[in-house]
Amino acid sequence: MEHRSLLEWRESLRRREISxxxxxxxxxxxxxxxxxxxxxxLTVCEEEARRQAQEADRRLSAGEDLPLxxxxxxxxxNICTRGVRTTCASRILENFVPPYDATVIExxxxxxxxxxxxxxxxxxxxxSSTENSAFFPTRNPWDTERVPGGSxxxxxxxxxxxxCAGALGSDTGGSIRQPASFxxxxxxxxxxxxxxxxxxxxxxxxxDQIGPLTRTVADTAxxxxxxxxxxxxxxxxxxxxxxxxxxxxEKPLSPLRLGIPKEAFGEGLSSEVRRVLEEALREAExxxxxxxxxxxxxxxxxxxxxxxxxxxxxxxxxxxxxxVKYGFRAQGRDLIDMYKKTRSRGFGxxxxxxxxxxxxxxSAGYYEAFYRKASQVRTLIIRDFEEAxxxxxxxxxxxxxxxxxxxxxxxxxxxxxxxxxxYTIPVNMAGLPGLSLPVGxxxxxxxxxxxxxxxxxxxxxxxxxxxxLEAALALDLKPPLE
Amino acid sequence: MAISKxxxxxxxxxxxxxxxxxxxxxFTRELSGILEYMAKLxxxxxxxxxxxxxxxxxxxxxxxxxxxASFPPEEILSNAPEREGSSFVVPRVIRS
Numbered sequence: 342m343e344h345r346s347l348l349e350w351r352e353s354l355r356r357r358e359i360s361x362x363x364x365x366x367x368x369x370x371x372x373x374x375x376x377x378x379x380x381x382x383l384t385v386c387e388e389e390a391r392r393q394a395q396e397a398d399r400r401l402s403a404g405e406d407l408p409l410x411x412x413x414x415x416x417x418x419n420i421c422t423r424g425v426r427t428t429c430a431s432r433i434l435e436n437f438v439p440p441y442d443a444t445v446i447e448x449x450x451x452x453x454x455x456x457x458x459x460x461x462x463x464x465x466x467x468x469s470s471t472e473n474s475a476f477f478p479t480r481n482p483w484d485t486e487r488v489p490g491g492s493x494x495x496x497x498x499x500x501x502x503x504x505c506a507g508a509l510g511s512d513t514g515g516s517i518r519q520p521a522s523f524x525x526x527x528x529x530x531x532x533x534x535x536x537x538x539x540x541x542x543x544x545x546x547x548x549d550q551i552g553p554l555t556r557t558v559a560d561t562a563x564x565x566x567x568x569x570x571x572x573x574x575x576x577x578x579x580x581x582x583x584x585x586x587x588x589x590x591e592k593p594l595s596p597l598r599l600g601i602p603k604e605a606f607g608e609g610l611s612s613e614v615r616r617v618l619e620e621a622l623r624e625a626e627x628x629x630x631x632x633x634x635x636x637x638x639x640x641x642x643x644x645x646x647x648x649x650x651x652x653x654x655x656x657x658x659x660x661x662x663x664x665v666k667y668g669f670r671a672q673g674r675d676l677i678d679m680y681k682k683t684r685s686r687g688f689g690x691x692x693x694x695x696x697x698x699x700x701x702x703x704s705a706g707y708y709e710a711f712y713r714k715a716s717q718v719r720t721l722i723i724r725d726f727e728e729a730x731x732x733x734x735x736x737x738x739x740x741x742x743x744x745x746x747x748x749x750x751x752x753x754x755x756x757x758x759x760x761x762x763x764y765t766i767p768v769n770m771a772g773l774p775g776l777s778l779p780v781g782x783x784x785x786x787x788x789x790x791x792x793x794x795x796x797x798x799x800x801x802x803x804x805x806x807x808x809x810l811e812a813a814l815a816l817d818l819k820p821p822l823e
Numbered sequence: 824m825a826i827s828k829x830x831x832x833x834x835x836x837x838x839x840x841x842x843x844x845x846x847x848x849x850f851t852r853e854l855s856g857i858l859e860y861m862a863k864l865x866x867x868x869x870x871x872x873x874x875x876x877x878x879x880x881x882x883x884x885x886x887x888x889x890x891x892a893s894f895p896p897e898e899i900l901s902n903a904p905e906r907e908g909s910s911f912v913v914p915r916v917i918r919s
Contacts, residue, residue, distance in 0.1 A: 440898035533878050547877055576884045577877065645861045656838060663839070665911050667902035676914045680839040693840055697831070697854060700838040714864050716874030721867065723875060755853060756860060772878025797879060 347507045347560040354411040361397035361411030381499040385458040393455040410453030415505035418459040421540040430474035433687030443540020445568040452567045460495030469761035473691045482820040487745040490520030497524040507555040515765025518777035523745035525788025533772035534579035537572030545654035548769040558808040562586035589801035600635035600733025611743045617789040621780035635729040643767040649715035656699030723771045736794040740777040744787035774800040776807045825855045
């Protein structure tokens with residue numbers, strides 16, 4: 342019964358082999374037993390999930406057919422849920438209860454999904470290990486001495502440990518794809534704009550994107566189908582209707598040209614990760630696809646450009662936490678002093694670091710040298726990808742330079758932590774779809790994912806190739822938890 | 824590219840943050856290190872390159888200005904740290 346896919350659960354629910362109530366109890370029992378060890382959840386909606394399950398069972402018996410009817414999901418705690426505390430793993434929002442649902446939550450509920458709980462993250466999604474949570478770190482189900490990655494570490498760990506049927510995360514510089522790799526689950530960052538950001542607590546608005554974390558590629562396609570598509574409340578959402586992703590997965594895949602950027606397999610990539618990825622590439626060749634070298638000459642500049650653009654946008658987005666309308670407030674002598682005390686006590690170190698960096702980069706005298714320069718480099722990165730996609734249908738890269746590292750290993754050195762996202766950041770900069778797919782294990786049995794990148798709006802092709810490779814590899818992705 | 828403690832203090836004020844002396848030293852050190860790494864960008868020739876602010880090059884999208892339902896004030900005020908009636912309360916701004 343364990344580690345079934347979302348689609349398998351959906352079939353069992355439809356055939357009435359299991360009730361939604363039983364499925365919710367299955368997960369609540371696992372959470373009670375295993376989550377004290379993993380700490381994936383910040384909030385478990387026990388009563389509300391039971392109530393929703395009853396409602397789902399009533400509708401299932403009435404013969405209603407909805408894409409996710411009765412399926413329990415976990416949601417990263419930076420996505421607003423009406424009536425359910427949404428903290429962003431920050432003291433400043435510790436008691437914030439949103440009066441509205443994010444668009445993705447509205448759509449999940451309309452599709453019949455059950456909200457099981459809210460998952461841990463690096464505060465405001467800033468981090469690569471979930472150690473920046475103001476509440477507690479999450480642990481990697483494959484080795485609890487190691488981090489689950491971040492910032493969507495809670496969602497990735499919850500999927501890997503089978504503490505939910507599937508989950509949503511958000512990805513600004515790799516926050517879905519890197520934890521998916523550390524935890525051995527499927528994680529997908531759609532093309533920028535494919536999924537509405539309305540109700541996602543903003544970090545860097547030109548880079549943020551919501552996406553699924555699941556046990557299979559087909560599950561990701563199903564969740565994306567439900568949450569994606571245009572939304573009037575997000576003017577950056579892509580105005581065209583989305584394709585039928587699940588139907589696209591069923592179509593036969595013609596031979597593809599798979600581009601391997603030489604810059605992404607050089608220095609900085611761990612030899613174990615390289616070995617696993619090279620095996621996966623051979624498997625892709627066996628499927629009839631062609632591997633060819635491509636070049637992304639500005640790849641090494643993506644990280645420094647990102648660490649100007651993302652903090653600049655963050656410093657502006659996080660100005661709203663002023664102790665007035667919601668969240669934590671500290672007392673002060675006057676208004677300015679109240680702002681300063683509220684923000685200094687409410688935000689953690691990494692959030693303050695990025696606000697400082699962003700404020701500096703946008704301040705008088707530095708704007709041209711930093712923010713404008715970084716935005717120009719962003720254009721060059723986009724051009725690199727455009728050129729590479731003239732020679733290849735998809736681009737394959739590592740999802741992370743290393744497997745999961747140990748807790749505390751990188752907390753003292755912000756730059757070292759930032760380097761975790763070296764292969765995922767360029768994809769956000771260019772707004773491309775990127776799939777993080779489990780393709781093997783290190784000798785210590787830590788999972789390693791491959792990143793599959795497509796041109797803008799080619800989400801369906803990325804998923805179709807991912808699904809083919811997933812089927813060929815047929816990995817056992819059950820962590821040794823019990 | 825080093826940043827001075829005074830600059831860090833100035834930026835902190837702009838960002839409405841304050842730091843203890845010890846934190847100030849640490850932030851100055853860390854930010855200098857990060858900015859040094861950012862200086863790598865100056866290696867790139869960007870003359871004549873347009874900056875990108877939206878990767879999909881979406882332009883402004885306009886819609887009709889129509890009246891729609893908004894949130895009831897009670898729901899919006901329910902998260903306020905301090906309120907009075909239908910108002911948010913802030914420290915006095917104007918001196919009497």
